[in-house]
Amino acid sequence: MKFLKVVFFIIAVFVAVDVHAQSSAELKRRRDKLSDELEQLNKDYQETAQNKRATLKQLSLLKAQINLREEKINIINSEVRNLDNQISESNNTVHSLQNQLDQLKKEYAAMVLFAYRNQSAYNKLMFIFASKDFNQAYKRLKYLQQFGTYRERQAGYIQGTQKDLHIKINELDKTKQEKSTLLADQQKEKETLGKEKNNQVKVVSDLSQHQGQLKQQQREVQAKIAKTNREIASTIRREIEEARRRAEAEAKEAARIAAAKAKAENRPVPVAATKPAAPRSESSALNATPEAAKLSNDFLGNRGRLPWPVANGVITQGFGVYTTPEGIRSESTGVDIRTNPGSSVRAVFDGTVVRVVDVSGTYLVMIVHGEYFTVYANLRSVSVARGQKVTTKQSLGTVATDSSTGETVVHFEVYKVKDPNNPKIWLAPN
Incomplete structure (x- = not known):
């Protein structure tokens, strides 16, 4: 029975370790x-940093690097907790x-001591011949045989437990x-994050020397965002x-048919037919x-x-209220996703296109999915085009590259009726 408890305990331990391993592997x-994305961003930043004059692209790349590095630090914290x-x-x-x-060693020592005290053939024979009858003599003979087998098995348990202990100690050292x-x-x-934040401050300072141009670009961005929001709301x-x-x-058509049927069958017209319900x-x-x-479901x-x-x-x-490095407080009703130049933009689910419109030089596409x-x-x-049915992952077009920042970014939003949702909770883990 003790052996079974030991086996079940060891199995439970290895199952728990496997669950942790899966979680750690995902992290x-x-x-x-x-790390790969940060490496690519760093290469892009180094290319732009060769320009002595600070640019919006540098600022944008630094912002992306800082966000990713903070996320990486959070993941490392989770790994450390694991x-x-x-x-x-x-x-x-x-x-x-x-x-x-x-405990096994104590039990084994007791068995060895007992075997030592009864090791002579004479003692074993006396133990058997002292039986009251043949049945008791037979049982004592079987006992002596089983005792020897059990002692061998206990020795095997000790060796197995020592091996498991050695494995766990090695695993512990490796984990540490x-x-x-x-x-x-x-x-x-x-x-590195501290250095990037210092670089961000420096780039913002350099850009502030060209406030006129910067503010004009910011006004254009804010105007585009406002126009986009108006298009979404009106659609x-x-x-x-x-x-x-x-x-x-x-x-109304259903009520008309019901009324006509009632009249043809010489029945009273249903109340629903006189006052059809509307949503x-x-x-x-x-x-x-x-x-x-x-x-919708x-x-x-x-x-x-x-x-x-x-x-x-x-x-x-990300989604929600944020403050730009320039100190401008803003709110995003969706997410900006940086991607490769010329990338195809895809529908995330089956639906019907309800809006295709030019917004300050780039296009906006809206798809309805029931109430979403x-x-x-x-x-x-x-x-x-408007009215066209699309399927999941069907191409809607290609993403634009901003000439002032050099960034290729698609803006993505999800609404339930009129309420914007955080797209990140809808998208599969990337």
């Missing part, structure tokens, strides 16, 4: 990916295995070394009204048809699993 994968948990569990396992080994390496990497990243309002009109028309809320209007309701069911609007990219500006909307802005060209 390491994300850390390595961020390793601390593993170290704690390993220490507990080592302690338990040592206690089990001590890994933690030490991570802490050194974390310190290095913090030092959503229009879609809600059109959905409501369609629902009302369908309700009461904006959400119910957008979900008035079974097709739209199903699309399917879209919601894929929360956290939607493909990214570009095949490769990194978020450089997705927005794709800063496209250089488009390959879809």
